[in-house]
Amino acid sequence: MENPSIPFQTIEWKGVPRTEHKGETGIAYWQTIQFEGLRVRIVEYSKNYKADHWCEKGHIVYCLEGEVVNELKDGTKSILSEGMSYIVSDDLSSHRSITENGVKLMIIDGAFLQSNA
Known part of the structure; x- marks a missing residue:
């Protein structure tokens, strides 16, 4: 995999369109910036959000505000707070978010998180 170059830039998130994604319960709002092999998002989960699927993609997640429960398919749960x-x-876990x-x-997330396993 070749790393594409990303020139210096600032992102004014207020100007990035929001898309709506319904969960099993609640709604997720995504603001997405896409580069070759790299996706950067600000994601807001509503009150009482529960993902409608088990995700197996890799992520780096940073909690800006609030709290989310990360549930693994094996039943393990962890809490991520601000x-x-x-x-x-x-492919190293099946996980979903609950608020x-x-x-x-x-x-x-992106190609750089592909598992070597």
Whole structure:
């Protein structure tokens, strides 16, 4: 995999369009910047959000506001609150997000998180 160059730039997130993605319950709002092999998002989950699928993609997640429960398919749960992060490569977990009061996250994912396993 060749790393494409990304020139210096600032991102005014207020100007990035929001897309709506319904969960099993609640709604996720994504603001997405896409580069070759790299996606950067600000994601807001509404109150009482529960993902409608088990995700196996890799992510770097940073919690900007609120709190989210990360549930693994094996039943393990962890809580991510403001100032915390998690990281996982592709295909190394089946996970989903659940909120009670909503959360705002920065999520980075892409080809660089492909698993070597």
